[in-house]
Amino acid sequence: MSVFQESVRTILESIGEDPGREGLVKTPERVEDAWRVLTVGYAQDPMATLRRAVFEEHCNEMVMVREIELYSMCEHHLLPFFGKCHVAYLPKNRIVGLSKLARVVEIFARRLQVQERLTTQIAEAVQGALDPYGVGVVIEARHLCMMMRGVEKQNSLAVKSCMLGSFQSDAATRNEFVDLVGRSHSL
Ligand SMILES: [Zn+2]
Structure with a gap:
């Protein structure tokens, strides 16, 4: 044993x-x-995953993948949290295969996490691999450690966001992203 x-x-x-x-x-x-x-994500490299799939493309429109399914484990209670992740970036002539964004979410999610760090790690990986004008990540999740123990049951949908570059500095970009995220009512 x-x-x-x-x-x-x-x-x-x-x-x-x-x-x-x-x-x-x-x-x-x-x-x-x-x-x-x-916990298989500890053995996987999100940056390498992204870099393998980066290609040059003269595109300056926001790229977004919405409602990526997410399952992770809260490091405080070793109980699951689950929900949806929305990832967007504003390319600077470099884009990445869309499935790779979902893959990166999964790699970071399959480790012990807190929702805040998970959100930041996904955003920073995309920023690091693509060097875009900016990145936005929003995670909406329900935490079983709150729901099953009866803590904050009424407000158990936790929303965290991380905005980098133009998503932070440019209100129009951020608003476009937030607006697109707001249209999903999946949970
Ligand atoms: Zn917890």
């Missing part, structure tokens, strides 16, 4: 469960398998 699995057994014992009963015998193994998937 791995250290991870031993630890899960200890948790089961400490909540008063019997790790030997039928339904729980294979739980440590299953939890380890699940956690390997949930």
Whole structure:
């Protein structure tokens, strides 16, 4: 049994469960398998992922991918938070395959996170790889650590944004982005 699995057994014992009963015998193994998937992002390089897919293009219109599905784990409680991520940038003659933006969201999400840092990391990765005029990222998420424990239940949709470059300095760009984000009512 791995250290991870031993630890899960200890948790089961400490909540008063019997790790030997039928339904729980294979739980440590299953939890380890699940956690390997949930934290696979530590072994992946978001910058390399983006840089591989960058190409020159004379485009100066905002590029946006809306409603990227997001599942992550809150580092404070080791409980999931999930929602949608919206990513946009204003290219400076360099663009990236749209699927790569979703991929970067996933790489950062599959680590222990807080929503604020996740938002910033995605924005900074896009800024770093593309050197665009600006980047905007908004994450709308529901946190099970709040919902299941009854904390702030009424207001459990947390919204965080990170604006870089022209998304921060230029009101028209920011407003265009915020307006596009506002049109999604997906959660
Ligand atoms: Zn939490």
